[in-house]
Amino acid sequence: MTRTVVPDDHPRKASLDMRDTVIEGHQSNVVATAGLLAHGRGEAFDYLIGERTTAQADAAIRAAVAAMLTANHPVISVNGNACALVPNDLVSLSELTGAPLEINLFYYRPEREEAIKSALLAAGAKEVLGTHDRPSATIPELSSTRRKVDPDGIGTADVVLVPLEDGDRTEALKRVNKFVLTIDLNPMSRTAIYSDITIVDNIVRALPLMVGYAREMKDTPVSDLKQIVSEFGNEENLRESIRLIMEHLESKARSPKATASTSGR
Ligand code: PTJ
Numbered sequence: 001m002t003r004t005v006v007p008d009d010h011p012r013k014a015s016l017d018m019r020d021t022v023i024e025g026h027q028s029n030v031v032a033t034a035g036l037l038a039h040g041r042g043e044a045f046d047y048l049i050g051e052r053t054t055a056q057a058d059a060a061i062r063a064a065v066a067a068m069l070t071a072n073h074p075v076i077s078v079n080g081n082a083c084a085l086v087p088n089d090l091v092s093l094s095e096l097t098g099a100p101l102e103i104n105l106f107y108y109r110p111e112r113e114e115a116i117k118s119a120l121l122a123a124g125a126k127e128v129l130g131t132h133d134r135p136s137a138t139i140p141e142l143s144s145t146r147r148k149v150d151p152d153g154i155g156t157a158d159v160v161l162v163p164l165e166d167g168d169r170t171e172a173l174k175r176v177n178k179f180v181l182t183i184d185l186n187p188m189s190r191t192a193i194y195s196d197i198t199i200v201d202n203i204v205r206a207l208p209l210m211v212g213y214a215r216e217m218k219d220t221p222v223s224d225l226k227q228i229v230s231e232f233g234n235e236e237n238l239r240e241s242i243r244l245i246m247e248h249l250e251s252k253a254r255s256p257k258a259t260a261s262t263s264g265r
Pocket residue numbers: 031032034035036037038039040041042043045079080081085104105106107108164165166167183184185186189201202203204
């Protein structure tokens with residue numbers, strides 16, 4: 001596909017470029033067709049939160065990285081949207097935290113698995129788990145194709161980062177006692193609610209910040225990192241994220257025109 005050339009001074013440039021990236025990912029089999037819809041839903045929630053990383057999201061990002069750095073066996077679950085949007089940051093985060101990348105797809109097709117594996121290897125990944133040529137274990141209580149996990153990855157993980165995940169699988173991961181970290185712009189989704197730490201932010205903003213925190217905190221004493229994790233409460237985090245959306249909407253309600261040039265096409 002020929003990318004739409006969006007001028008640098010276009011107020012919606014970042015958002016339009018992101019769309020093109022997801023569409024390209026769809027054309028190369030990385031992104032599921034439903035991934036286009038999921039992205040649209042993400043865009044809508046991003047509008048509501050003001051297309052920014054809030055201080056609350058930043059605190060969740062820091063706690064999530066602390067959880068990864070103190071885990072015995074952290075794993076990063078990769079789906080099509082995550083791979084299309086932030087392949088390089090996924091690889092950097094994996095290297096800095098020692099968390100292997102595992103492909104785990106909701107809409108599995110062998111050609112998608114192949115395309116995602118190639119994209120991760122092209123981004124510098126040395127190993128990709130969860131592929132059909134590897135052994136597989138199962139998560140109980142999930143339907144057949146989606147229950148498969150890699151025994152060296154999610155199968156034995158204690159902490160799992162599942163960006164943009166569906167609610168059923170998040171619940172299943174909780175049932176088998178994983179500590180679940182997620183990135184989801186919708187603070188009301190089942191994934192957001194069931195996870196232990198929910199980063200309410202766009203993955204394109206959150207992942208680079210996670211990489212930064214991983215660099216900054218990798219030599220921090222384990223006891224300090226554990227304290228960051230234990231002091232983080234997800235229910236309060238979600239409450240505050242929803243409150244920030246309301247605050248943003250209230251400011252829009254007071255003055256819709258003031259920011260119209262940056263929040264509408
Ligand atoms: O690649 P696959 O086959 O594993 O499929 C991936 C999708 C995302 C299609 C699948 O997991 C799915 O259907 O997810 P849901 O149930 O639509 O949930 C996706 C969640 O991610 C929604 O709550 C969206 O608001 C949110 N979301 C979408 N884009 C972003 C996002 N959150 C953060 N950053 C985004 N860029």
